[in-house]
Structures are given as C-alpha cells and as structure tokens.
Amino acid sequence: GQQVMQIPQYQHVQEGEDFTTYCNSSTTLSNIQWYKQRPGGHPVFLIQLVKSGEVKKQKRLTFQFGEAKKNSSLHITATQTTDVGTYFCAGPVKGSNYKLTFGKGTLLTVNP
Amino acid sequence: NAGVTQTPKFQVLKTGQSMTLQCAQDMNHNSMYWYRQDPGMGLRLIYYSASEGTTDKGEVPNGYNVSRLNKREFSLRLESAAPSQTSVYFCASSVEPPTQYFGPGTRLLVL
Numbered sequence: 001g002q003q004v005m006q007i008p009q010y011q012h013v014q015e016g017e018d019f020t021t022y023c024n025s026s027t028t029l030s031n032i033q034w035y036k037q038r039p040g041g042h043p044v045f046l047i048q049l050v051k052s053g054e055v056k057k058q059k060r061l062t063f064q065f066g067e068a069k070k071n072s073s074l075h076i077t078a079t080q081t082t083d084v085g086t087y088f089c090a091g092p093v094k095g096s097n098y099k100l101t102f103g104k105g106t107l108l109t110v111n112p
Numbered sequence: 113n114a115g116v117t118q119t120p121k122f123q124v125l126k127t128g129q130s131m132t133l134q135c136a137q138d139m140n141h142n143s144m145y146w147y148r149q150d151p152g153m154g155l156r157l158i159y160y161s162a163s164e165g166t167t168d169k170g171e172v173p174n175g176y177n178v179s180r181l182n183k184r185e186f187s188l189r190l191e192s193a194a195p196s197q198t199s200v201y202f203c204a205s206s207v208e209p210p211t212q213y214f215g216p217g218t219r220l221l222v223l
Contacts, residue, residue, distance in 0.1 A: 033211060045212065097210070098143055098145075098168075099210065100212065105154055
C-alpha cells in the first residue's frame with residue numbers, strides 16, 4: 001500500500017541552528033500537507049502544497065514539493081524554542097478524496 | 113468558535129468495559145475522522161464520515177464502531193476495551209478534504 005516516510009525520526013538542535021525534515025511517498029501525490037504537533041498537543045495544519053516544484057514560505061519555515069510530486073521538505077531557519085514539536089507530512093490516499101496517509105513524523109527538540 | 117471538541121480528556125478503563133468517545137465541531141464541516149496515535153506509529157485512521165449519514169472504515173477499524181449523529185457530532189465506541197486500545201484518540205474535521213482540523217484528543221488507558 002501507499003507509504004509516506006519521514007526522516008529523520010528525531011532531530012536535536014541548538015537554538016539558532018537550521019533544521020530540515022524530509023518526506024518521501026511511494027506514490028505520486030496530488031498534494032502534500034504539513035502539520036505540527038506540540039508536546040502533549042494535537043496536530044495543527046500548517047500548509048498544503050499542490051504544484052510540482054512549489055515552494056512556500058511562512059516566516060522562518062520553507063516548504064518544498066518535489067518536481068515528481070513524490071517528496072517534500074520542511075526547512076526551519078534559525079530555530080527557536082517555540083519550534084519544538086513533531087512535524088508530520090501527509091498525502092491523500094490514492095483513489096480517496098477523504099483519507100490521508102501520515103508520515104510518522106520528525107520530533108524536533110531545541111536546546112536554548 | 114470552539115473548533116473541534118472532544119470528551120472526555122482522559123479515561124481509564126478495565127479490560128472488557130465499554131465507552132463512547134464524543135466529538136463535536138462547530139465549523140460546519142462535512143467530513144469527520146477518528147485517528148489513534150501510538151508512539152512510533154504516527155496517526156492511523158480508524159473510521160471516517162465523508163458526510164452526514166455515511167461512515168467508512170479506515171486503516172485500523174477492528175474493535176471500534178462509530179456513529180455520525182448529525183453534521184456536528186461523530187462518536188467512537190469501544191464495545192469491549194482491550195489493552196491494545198490504549199492510545200491517544202484524535203477527532204478531526206474538514207470542509208475541503210483532506211485538510212484536517214484536529215480536536216485536543218482523548219487519552220485512554222485500558223488496564
């Protein structure tokens with residue numbers, strides 16, 4: 001079945017360092033979404049990418065969708081302690097308008 | 113707007129007991145979902161409801177039942193709880209699938 005894989009599983013950085021998490025799908029995706037979950041919290045939708053090669057920015061966060069629409073990345077510039085949490089990517093299940101397949105997430109911790 | 117609300121926040125059950133997790137959304141969303149989240153397993157879809165009056169199985173439906181009571185409410189029932197159902201349960205809703213808005217979660221421990 002369709003799989004969405006994320007690496008790394010964990011990342012610890014010093015405050016001010018950059019961070020990148022990568023997402024790879026076994027199938028071509030019509031779109032990809034990113035969510036953030038703070039420790040003890042619930043996933044919160046960050047962004048959706050739809051077009052091949054698309055790049056979107058939200059302040060210090062940069063999201064990219066690969067040309068083949070099978071991979072994506074999230075890059076955080078100059079991390080802050082508020083960036084701590086788990087970042088999930090998710091793609092629609094092929095043939096379904098309603099179901100998402102989530103990656104297992106990357107847990108980011110930031111040392112102040 | 114409260115968004116997506118879930119009750120209870122925490123629950124401890126004994127093996128074999130039953131319970132219903134409640135979820136409600138006030139965003140007028142058509143679609144609603146139940147996920148479970150376990151360490152190292154990410155988010156797994158249990159059941160979803162594309163619209164009022166319809167429900168469908170997700171990835172891990174065994175041991176669960178759902179009811180889409182109306183457009184606002186979607187409940188998840190455990191008929192006979194098992195320790196393997198210890199998890200955090202999230203309800204979500206969406207207006208344009210599949211972008212989803214999650215509730216705060218229910219932490220369930222089955223002894």
